[in-house]
Amino acid sequence: METLSRPSDHIDSAPQRDAKIVNPNLGVVGWLRWFWRQLTSMRTALLLLLLLAIAAVPGSLVPQRSSDPNGVSQYFADYKDTAPILDQFQMFDVYTSAWFSAIYLLLFISLIGCVLPRTKHHIEALQAQPPVTPANLVRLPAYAQLTIAGKSAEEVLEAARKVLKADRYRVARYDRAAGGTGKLKSEAAITVSAERGYMRETGNLIFHFALVGVLIAVGFGGGFGFAGQRAIYEGQAFTNSLIAFDSFNPGRFFNSANLTPYTIQLDKFTAVYEEKNSNAIGQPVDFTAEVTTQIQGEAPQQQTIKVNEPLRIAGTDVYLLGNGYAPTITVRDAEGNVVFTDSVNFLPQDKNLTSLGVIKLPDGLAEQVGLIGFFYPTVSEGHSGAYFSMYPDLIDPRLTLDVYAGDLGLDEGIPRSVYALDTADMTKLAGRKAPQKSLEFSIGETVELPNGLGSVTFDGVKRFVSLDIHRDPTQGWVLVFSLSALAGLLISLFIPRRRMWVSVTENSDGSVTAECAGLARGDDPTLDTAVNALKDKLERALGLTRD
Amino acid sequence: MTDTLSEYSVLALYSAMAIYAIAFVLFTLDLAKGASGDPVAGAEAQKVVVPERRKLARVAMALTVIGFALQFAATLMRGVAASRVPWANMYEFAMTGTLIIVAVFLLVNLKWDMKFLGSFVTGLVLLLLGLAATRYYVEIVPLPPALQSYWLVIHVFVATLATGFFALGFALSLMQLLQTKRELAVAAKEKTRLAFLTRLPDSVQLENYAYRLIIIGFVLWTFTLIAGAIWAEKAWGRYWGWDTKEVWTFIIWTIYAGYIHARSTRGWRGTRSAWLAMIGFAAVIFNFTVVNIFFKGLHAYSGL
Numbered sequence: 062m063e064t065l066s067r068p069s070d071h072i073d074s075a076p077q078r079d080a081k082i083v084n085p086n087l088g089v090v091g092w093l094r095w096f097w098r099q100l101t102s103m104r105t106a107l108l109l110l111l112l113l114a115i116a117a118v119p120g121s122l123v124p125q126r127s128s129d130p131n132g133v134s135q136y137f138a139d140y141k142d143t144a145p146i147l148d149q150f151q152m153f154d155v156y157t158s159a160w161f162s163a164i165y166l167l168l169f170i171s172l173i174g175c176v177l178p179r180t181k182h183h184i185e186a187l188q189a190q191p192p193v194t195p196a197n198l199v200r201l202p203a204y205a206q207l208t209i210a211g212k213s214a215e216e217v218l219e220a221a222r223k224v225l226k227a228d229r230y231r232v233a234r235y236d237r238a239a240g241g242t243g244k245l246k247s248e249a250a251i252t253v254s255a256e257r258g259y260m261r262e263t264g265n266l267i268f269h270f271a272l273v274g275v276l277i278a279v280g281f282g283g284g285f286g287f288a289g290q291r292a293i294y295e296g297q298a299f300t301n302s303l304i305a306f307d308s309f310n311p312g313r314f315f316n317s318a319n320l321t322p323y324t325i326q327l328d329k330f331t332a333v334y335e336e337k338n339s340n341a342i343g344q345p346v347d348f349t350a351e352v353t354t355q356i357q358g359e360a361p362q363q364q365t366i367k368v369n370e371p372l373r374i375a376g377t378d379v380y381l382l383g384n385g386y387a388p389t390i391t392v393r394d395a396e397g398n399v400v401f402t403d404s405v406n407f408l409p410q411d412k413n414l415t416s417l418g419v420i421k422l423p424d425g426l427a428e429q430v431g432l433i434g435f436f437y438p439t440v441s442e443g444h445s446g447a448y449f450s451m452y453p454d455l456i457d458p459r460l461t462l463d464v465y466a467g468d469l470g471l472d473e474g475i476p477r478s479v480y481a482l483d484t485a486d487m488t489k490l491a492g493r494k495a496p497q498k499s500l501e502f503s504i505g506e507t508v509e510l511p512n513g514l515g516s517v518t519f520d521g522v523k524r525f526v527s528l529d530i531h532r533d534p535t536q537g538w539v540l541v542f543s544l545s546a547l548a549g550l551l552i553s554l555f556i557p558r559r560r561m562w563v564s565v566t567e568n569s570d571g572s573v574t575a576e577c578a579g580l581a582r583g584d585d586p587t588l589d590t591a592v593n594a595l596k597d598k599l600e601r602a603l604g605l606t607r608d
Numbered sequence: 609m610t611d612t613l614s615e616y617s618v619l620a621l622y623s624a625m626a627i628y629a630i631a632f633v634l635f636t637l638d639l640a641k642g643a644s645g646d647p648v649a650g651a652e653a654q655k656v657v658v659p660e661r662r663k664l665a666r667v668a669m670a671l672t673v674i675g676f677a678l679q680f681a682a683t684l685m686r687g688v689a690a691s692r693v694p695w696a697n698m699y700e701f702a703m704t705g706t707l708i709i710v711a712v713f714l715l716v717n718l719k720w721d722m723k724f725l726g727s728f729v730t731g732l733v734l735l736l737l738g739l740a741a742t743r744y745y746v747e748i749v750p751l752p753p754a755l756q757s758y759w760l761v762i763h764v765f766v767a768t769l770a771t772g773f774f775a776l777g778f779a780l781s782l783m784q785l786l787q788t789k790r791e792l793a794v795a796a797k798e799k800t801r802l803a804f805l806t807r808l809p810d811s812v813q814l815e816n817y818a819y820r821l822i823i824i825g826f827v828l829w830t831f832t833l834i835a836g837a838i839w840a841e842k843a844w845g846r847y848w849g850w851d852t853k854e855v856w857t858f859i860i861w862t863i864y865a866g867y868i869h870a871r872s873t874r875g876w877r878g879t880r881s882a883w884l885a886m887i888g889f890a891a892v893i894f895n896f897t898v899v900n901i902f903f904k905g906l907h908a909y910s911g912l
């Protein structure tokens with residue numbers, strides 16, 4: 062009996078003699094063919110799948126550059142000896158490493174090599190008739206029989222054909238002449254052969270092709286998209302252009318001409334913290350950013366962004382990833398002229414939002430001055446006299462500034478982070494271990510800078526948010542292929558594929574005997590039930606049921 | 609209000625555990641009784657013995673249903689007290705997860721007689737609940753903004769449901785391995801200490817059961833993976849980032865895909881595929897315990 066197209070080591074394929082596989086005189090073509098057979102065998106697919114699972118493990122044990130770059134730096138600091146060795150093996154980039162890629166690429170080549178011939182075979186099977194009825198139905202795994210009086214063989218067969226059709230079987234008729242000799246002589250029979258569940262194979266093929274689709278969509282997606290970050294404080298606006306991002310990671314094929322210009326202004330940011338539940342005082346409950354967006358040439362729109370509710374605008378997605386405080390600070394020189402006034406984003410250092418920020422004043426004062434500030438939304442004093450924040454909301458805000466004077470190192474053309482101050486060439490004028498204590502402010506206060514440099518005023522506090530702006534043009538495709546895979550999987554795992562036969566023979570007493578038999582193709586827990594159901598339906602169709 | 613409700617919830621949970629403990633003892637006694645009734649090795653080679661009416665097992669089953677009802681009440685009260693779904697931290701995961709394992713067990717028993725898995729199920733559930741209640745109990749706290757999403761409801765629930773099916777698949781595969789061992793011993797007319805398996809289905813039947821439950825689990829897990837990616841895209845701005853938890857979800861999915869393939873690969877159906885099913889569930893448990901507790905990653909804030 063012809064089988065489904067399956068790799069030769071599939072459990073339903075006829076075993077082959079392994080001795081013949083490796084033949085020293087194969088020649089190049091022979092070897093290639095042998096290699097291909099091995100690559101597209103079930104065993105290889107299985108081993109590659111298991112290998113892939115194992116290869117994914119190290120990425121969860123060692124920090125990855127893609128998801129946790131700080132963790133990687135920390136790892137290098139903590140394990141000075143082993144980290145470079147691990148790096149040699151791409152252990153910090155497991156999922157883009159040569160070895161991980163090799164495994165999944167081989168797996169997908171194997172998959173394609175396996176699935177293509179099966180697709181061809183399946184398309185042919187979809188057009189073919191069900192196979193000839195086997196001679197001896199009793200031997201099949203599921204079998205039922207009934208004897209009917211008062212109906213002709215043709216009537217019974219026609220009823221069987223209709224029942225099978227109604228159950229969505231594809232049906233063909235094959236008649237068998239009496240055969241054999243002596244005792245083994247079989248009677249003449251008229252039969253129908255039926256098959257159903259072609260969708261099982263279709264589903265399986267859809268599933269495997271969809272996986273290829275996912276891989277391709279994921280592979281290309283990274284290439285055409287981009288990801289950028291930008292922090293803005295209340296009242297500040299951001300324009301979607303390359304220079305406006307604090308950091309920007311374009312995909313390999315990304316073209317900045319594709320950036321649709323739009324602006325996002327942060328109108329208001331609201332954070333709600335738990336106040337009642339004594340087990341969770343100060344735990345964030347809600348973050349909402351109210352923004353005004355405007356696409357060039359269109360009317361401005363008021364919108365909100367929440368943690369689980371990104372803003373979709375002009376083909377990009379804008380996510381609310383972080384937030385913090387931006388104290389507004391004004392610096393005046395000795396004569397009282399304003400040399401700096403702005404809100405400065407301070408980075409949160411703990412869950413009560415003790416925040417750290419830096420202000421650089423290259424011009425306007427007698428010397429270059431750098432300020433390192435700590436901001437405490439609700440200040441409290443520890444035993445050692447050090448301040449800390451005891452609640453994330455603004456209840457008793459306090460700002461402290463350490464003052465450095467000297468060379469900010471901005472003139473050498475080396476890019477400097479706005480969040481870090483290089484104090485190598487500077488003298489500390491105020492702060493710990495300096496001639497004078499840190500400058501300390503409540504809102505609205507002004508404090509003199511050391512050495513008569515001028516003064517600093519703490520005008521107030523705004524909230525800032527950090528936004529992630531992404532574009533991934535293929536992520537919709539990834540979703541479509543994933544859902545197709547799921548659908549294919551459901552079809553292929555739960556639709557049984559089976560063959561059924563009904564053979565009708567005339568008995569010498571004028572009655573006829575109908576034999577029903579079934580054969581599963583693939584896992585089919587309900588075969589017996591189906592054969593008995595067929596028999597029952599046949600009885601009913603012939604009007605024979607007693608009830 | 610919240611406080612009293614969550615106290616009742618704890619009370620109900622401890623009662624459920626006490627009842628499961630009794631059920632566990634009865635289920636185990638029932639298995640052991642099977643051993644004493646075992647015919648002399650070799651006499652009855654591989655026959656499938658239809659489970660006769662077993663009183664102990666039936667009582668144990670009834671107790672499991674009562675335990676389930678109590679645990680369901682406990683979980684419900686926890687959810688009401690927190691006014692959200694009761695699966696937002698380790699303690700709650702354990703509570704809801706084991707509840708679902710028991711539910712799947714009871715459900716499957718409506719279709720096939722699987723009382724012989726009762727020891728395993730009540731034992732596992734007791735162990736997990738015991739750990740969770742003593743080591744990971746936390747008071748009710750509100751959800752952080754990143755978890756406030758209906759995807760928490762869908763994604764986590766389906767993942768837990770899949771776990772229930774994988775758990776039974778694991779138990780059946782374990783039984784299958786032992787049964788295979790017993791069948792070989794019986795065929796070789798050797799003595800075996802596995803006589804208690806005589807009344808269980810034969811190894812092929814056990815494997816078929818395991819397969820059918822695991823493919824359901826696999827479909828649910830595939831859905832979990834996709835739903836997780838959709839949620840990650842909403843919350844973190846990317847659908848896949850090889851975060852620790854994502855890595856392990858992927859690993860588990862791949863192992864079970866391997867298992868399904870193994871079932872269709874000559875030389876792998878039977879004992880080897882059973883091992884894969886067991887490794888798969890070991891990875892599930894690892895993901896739920898070790899990864900949650902010791903590995904850092906974005907999912908870490910789901911809280912212990």
Ligand code: HEM
Pocket residue numbers: 067068071100101102103106110168169171172173175176264265266268269272549550553554583584865868869872
């Ligand atoms: C990314 C890699 C792969 C994954 C995740 C995967 C997964 C699966 C799953 C889940 C099934 C069962 C559901 C269904 O029938 O649709 C399956 C079936 C099957 N796969 Fe794959 N597969 C992969 C690669 C391959 C490769 C490389 C081959 C060929 C060598 C292959 C051949 C088959 C066959 C023949 C079946 C049907 C088994 C049966 O007769 O029931 N697969 N695969």
